Amino acid sequence: MIKKSAIEISQLCKYYLESGRQHVIFKDLSLSVTAGEFIVLLGRSGSGKSTLLNLISGLDPPSKGHIEVNDIHLCELTEQQRTIFRRHHIGFVFQAYNLIPTLTVAENVLLALELIHAISDYDRDQVVSLLTQLDLADCLDAYPDRLSGGEQQRVAIARALIHNPDIILADEPTGNLDIDTGKQVLALLENLVRKAGKTLIMATHSEEVTGKADRVFVIKNKALTWVTDKR
Amino acid sequence: MRRLLKKASRHFLYLHPWQLVIAILGITLGVAVVISIDLALESALHTFKQTTQALSGKASYRIIASDGGLDEKLYTHLRVGQGVQNLSPVVNGYVHSTAITAKTFKLVGIDPLIENTFQSAWRQDNKTGNNLRLITEPNTVLISRQTAQSMQLQIGDSFPVTTDTGRHILKIINWLPENNARELFAHLLITDISTAQELFGVLGKLSTIDVVLAHDPAATIQRIRQALPANVLLMPLNEQAESLRQMTQAFSLNLTALGMLSLLMGMFLIYNTVSFLVIQRRLLFGSLRSIGVTRQQICRLIIEEALLLAMIGTVLGILLGIILGHSLLPLISGTINALYFPVDHSVLKLSPLQIGKGCLLGIATTLLAVLVPAWEAYRLPPHRLLLRSELESGVRRFIQSAAWLAVLFIFLGLSLVLLTGNNISMGLAGIFLMLFGFALLTPQVSFVLMTMLERLLARSPSVLVRLPVRMVKAEISRTGCAIATLMIVVAATIGMDLMIGSFRQTVSEWVKISLPADLYVSLSGNMQASHKSAADHLLKQRLAKLNEVEMLSSVLRTQLFRGHTRNKVSVFEINEKSRQGFIFKQQSHEIWTAFNHQNSIFVTEPYAYHHGLELGDNILLRTAQGEQAFAIIAIYADYSGDQGHLAMSRNNYLRYWPDLGFSGIGIYAKEGSNMIQLEARVKQLLQPYQTVKSEQAIYQLSMQLFEQTFRITETLRWLAGMIAFLGVFSALMAIQFERTRQLGILRAIGMTSGQLSWLISIETGLMGLIAGLFAVPVGFIMAYLFIFVVYLRSFGWTLAFYFNAGVVFQGFMLALVAAVLAAVLPALKMAHTKPADALRNE
Ligand SMILES: Nc1ncnc2c1ncn2[C@@H]1O[C@H](COP(=O)(O)OP(=O)(O)O)[C@@H](O)[C@H]1O
Ligand SMILES: [Mg+2]
Secondary structure (H helix, E strand, O other): OOOOEEEEEEEEEEEEEEOOEEEEEEEEEEEEEEOOOEEEEEOOOOOOHHHHHHHHHOOOOOOEEEEEEOOEEHHHOOHHHHHHHHHHHEEEEOOOOOOOOOOOHHHHHHHHHHOOOOOOHHHHHHHHHHHHHOOOHHHOOOOHHHOOHHHHHHHHHHHHHOOOOOEEEEEOOOOOOOHHHHHHHHHHHHHHHHHHOOEEEEEOOOHHHHHHOOEEEEEEOOEEEEEEEOO | OHHHHHHHHHHHHHHOHHHHHHHHHHHHHHHHHHHHHHHHHHHHHHHHHHHHHHHHOOOOEEEEEOOOOEEHHHHHHHHHHOOOOOEEEEEEEEEEEOOOOOEEEEEEEEOOOOOHHHOOHHHOOOOHHHHOHHHHOOOEEEEOHHHHHHOOOOOOOEEEEEEOOEEEEEEEEEEOOOOOOHHHHOOEEEEEHHHHHHHHOOOOEEOEEEEOOOOOHHHHHHHHHHHOOOOEEEEEHHHHHHHHHHHOHHHHHHHHHHHHHHHHHHHHHHHHHHHHHHHHOHHHHHHHHHOOOOHHHHHHHHHHHHHHHHHHHHHHHHHHHHHHHHHHHHHHHHHHHHHOOOOOOOOOOOOHHHHHHHHHHHHHHHHHHHHHHHHHHHOOOOOOOOOHHHHHHHHHHHHHHHHHHHHHHHHHHHHHHHHOOOOHHHHHHHHHHHHHHHHHHHHHHHHHHHHHHHHHHOOOOOHHHHHHHHHHHHOHHHHHHHHHHHHHHHHHHHHHHHHHHHHHHHHHHHHHHOOOOOEEEEOOOOOOOOOHHHHHHHHHHHHHHOOOEEEEEEEEEEEEEEOOEEEEEEEEEOOOOHHHHOOEEEEOOOHHHHHHHOOEEEEEHHHHHHHOOOOOOEEEEEEOOEEEEEEEEEEEOOOOOOOOOEEEEHHHHHHHOOOOOOOEEEEEEOOOOOHHHHHHHHHHHOOOOOEEEEHHHHHHHHHHHHHHHOHHHHHHHHHHHHHHHHHHHHHHHHHHHHOHHHHHHHHHOOOOHHHHHHHHHHHHHHHHHHHHHHHHHHHHHHHHHHHHHHHHHHHOOOOOOOOOHHHHHHHHHHHHHHHHHHOHHHHHHHHHOOHHHHHHOO
């Protein structure tokens, strides 16, 4: 069975100008991801994992090359269109949780929904049920900074999933957590994503996850090196 | 260690240059405004003093008379009869020249033969021989070389001038000596007594006699005083200068208060910036603390930085203040000229004392503003990453205590205002205290208002609607400060606009009422001129004979001595209609019979206020026959000056003082007369220096003068407003810039830059709304205090309070628009920042 392609990247180049000098991060990088795949990105700090995730999500435009997500050519979109694209297709989980400190847990999750459509009581129920599923029923009305790191990251996961995007991008989601909590959060994320049949790309150092991934890549020398393939 | 410490924090500052610029600007502008006001005021007064000194030299006393002038014979009597030496007779006045450019000169007639003991500036070169030609040749003058050259004149050339007596040709026979009083001399002509008397038509009269007390001063004073008639006075010169300074004291104080308002605004600016610099570096300071840097070192670092900023800002502020002073000087001199006494061609004068004051102000203000942020840095714990929310919960307690303090300040301020009687400074201090209190109260008010709004919005499921409210609330320490600054400017604007509006309205109504006649003839002219009285009476008779004229009224504006001070007196000849021209604040019964036939007098409201006089009190005035008592039978409104004056009937006046003609004649036309025709016919009867104006024309002129005297206030107000808005802008922008990361998150989860701009605008708009809402009652209180405390105490005027909804609405909109405008730059910046970069920030 030929699965639908979720992400097509070809000849992707990304460089930054730093004090007048060009600093290359990727050169001619290509990658093809099918829908429902779980991909892990490895690489040293500074190798460009975050940059790649930002490119896929349209947070950052490429310097050269093609990115196609769900048959949408990101390079042809304007900044505004990329934002709308992100709103519908991408769920993002960051290392630093990145919750809005002035909104409660439930509101943080609801916000992702409200950016898509006006919200109703039904949406609120959805949010409560998802948060309950994530074992956060007690802190719906708490503000993020009263929560532990693990709890905050679970809220972030809820925010990334609530609007039912096809692609979840996770940038070192366990980087700020202790090992045990990290394991729990990862298991949860993987579980939810798998169950819903979504595509997941995760940058991480965790050995644990690499075992569960469909494919593992390492970013090295400005390109992707294939490590394992369980398909 | 210290070098490293400095380097670490300097690097941060390099990364945020605009915040530094704004902090420096705050100091610069605050200092500049205060310095410029001080400079301009002092210079205007100094010019007056210097003119007096340059012309009178070593003279320490002056013999003056009321407007009848001094009889020349008095001089001869003192010198020959009493043997008093070192007397210098003077005749002075103003002449106009139209050679090349129109110019007004002060023309001073002196006796060139007088002893050198006077050593006045113009006499410094000893070529008196040449100056003797002033006596021998009529219409000869000395002029400064620069002025003559600018008029393309040389020694030996002649040029025309006009005075009340007509056109005259003056001949230059020598230059004035060159010395440091050059600017003063630029508009000075020196001639001899008899030429001056002829030019001004005051034959046989002197303006003043200057006196040098060489030896045994007490005895000489005694001798002179005994020889003087009752309506002539011997006055110490410095006392005269002092009384002029006192005259302008209220005016000066009000300007200084405006300057202090600017400084206060500047202080807010500095406070905002420095506390931002501290908060933003809390991470850096935290890590520094964890590697062993002490609290004291961090504190010192911040204070050192602030001092550096203060020094740069102060130096720039003084420079800018000098420039600003140059432009304020004509405005201030103009107002002093219009309201108090003539100051001729002021030049800005700097003294080291003023520069020192400026330095002290700049540095002290900065240190005061930095106190709180330095303390914040001091209590920063080491290593532990201080959460913004922790910081804010501490702040929430802080703003609560601030609110209590605010209530105390407002209460203290109010007590100060209410309990200090007539003291202007205390009244102003009280108002400042209250303003400061209201500013301190603002964060708490904002917090409460936002909490209420949040409750209101709780029903809506929308998160986006709630977000801006939460943002204002969550960072109340920053937002509250910005709102407070905005509130104060807007309140001050509303307060001043209401005050000026009320004043304008009051004056307008007063002017209308006090112009009951149809036409007014102005008969300005030298009161000492011997021909004036007869000529005036002749004119009045001719006017009365005109067909259309129903009746006439007249006024003579002169000065009389009460004790040792000269008081302005209006001498009225009143008819049934002109009686309507007074707005009485208090009056006894049957005033008009008493006014015309008994020793009675009216006083203006400011006069009564300044001298603590009441209805029924007696005023003693000097006459040639000794002092006479006049009973006060009415107190009436007058806004033409803040010193106030007396009014008496012509009947009364002529009983004790010489007839000096009239200053003005009011013409009441018969029903249905053609005014334009009448005006033309009146004009034909007048001399070139006399004018006739319709009642409407005078009304317009008066209102123009009113606006002119407020120009300086308006200018200063705009300056203060500008500084404050700069503060508000910088604070609002800094809040947004500090939030770059948070805004990046919103972009990452799918908020467009357009939506983000909305969010930012709504947040700052909310802040503007709070500021505007709170500014309305505070502005009202300000207006009320300005009118019923400051203006009453300063000038003795009671004004009616006129409410103007437009002003309030404008102020409210000002707050809103300013706040929303402040969102533009951050919104633009966010739109141009890639979300990926925004997320990387921190
Ligand atoms: N906006 C930028 N300007 C300059 N350099 C950047 C920028 N963004 C990323 N980089 C550089 O790109 C490289 C990759 O960064 P990143 O993707 O964050 O790595 P990783 O997530 O693997 O640690 C780093 O060397 C970083 O300094
Ligand atoms: Mg990274």
